[in-house]
Amino acid sequence: MVQLVVDAPARRVHVQGREVHLTRSEFDILLALARRPGVPVAKDDLARLLGAEVPTRSTRRGIEVHLANLRRKIGDAQDHPPWIRTVRTRGYLLEREIAQIVG
Template identity: 50%
Template sequence: MPFTGGDETGVEVRILLVEDDRRVAAALSSALTRRGYEVEHAAGVSAALSAAPSDLVLLDLNLPDGDGVDLCRELRRRSGSLGIIVVTARGEERDRVVGLRLGADDYVVKPFSMAELQARIEAVLRRATQVRPERNLICAGPLRVDVSARTVSVDGREVALTRKEFDILFSLARQPGVAVPRDRILLDVWGTTWADGHTVEVHVASLRGKLGDARLVETVRGVGYRLRAE
């Protein structure tokens, strides 16, 4: 779920996946990529510390070249706004307490479902944006979305949207040019994936009409919708 920020075309949310089991890493990377994230895999502590900057870290604690707890502490020392979710088989209460005290935003015990992980990622990223005031303006082609003011303009013309319409646009605008699944939009806007099959379609149709250019929000057959990036 790319959030806002960076350049004028928007920037993808980058996830650093720190996981030594390559089969688990491959499966998670694939699932996250399908959901529109940019994923970098690090198989250990040293690789994680030398990885490119990211918006969120999924951190296994059992690593071959060091303790994930120490890595969590170092990552938090480097950045107070970085989202960190511990994803590990260590399910004891003391492990959870230590991880959270060292700076993790959340703690997920294996095995878990992608729906659960997705919801936790969403929640952590939402909290992270609250301490990133520079990431309040999303720009994609003629579209400008001011997240703080909840205002939208197209070619300088202000567009009045309902709360749901704005939230749908925000869900798409966080990753311009990337197909966003209907379930992801439902989770972003309604907080659930259980809804009438036409709920999203009806609101998207209204959103397109208000934007004045139906081509800005493209339908991706069998997947969901995509905001045109240029």
């Protein structure tokens, strides 16, 4: 069941029909996860996506902050199991069949 619609060309996100405003970084992270549902994406890969040539402790921490904000904004785990999961030593993944990418 699709709960999350990611409109890539318009850079818009809807959660259960309501639009959620994300920062550029939050949107880019969500899109990267949505393009590979059920597959962990490494924190270093996400840091590179956001412009870090060589991921550092600081950029990795920045990814953690962006993920925390993203989870809060999409209402992750409020009334349902978490949509974004942390996979220890592997990265983060978006649960399968949660998101639909438009465009």
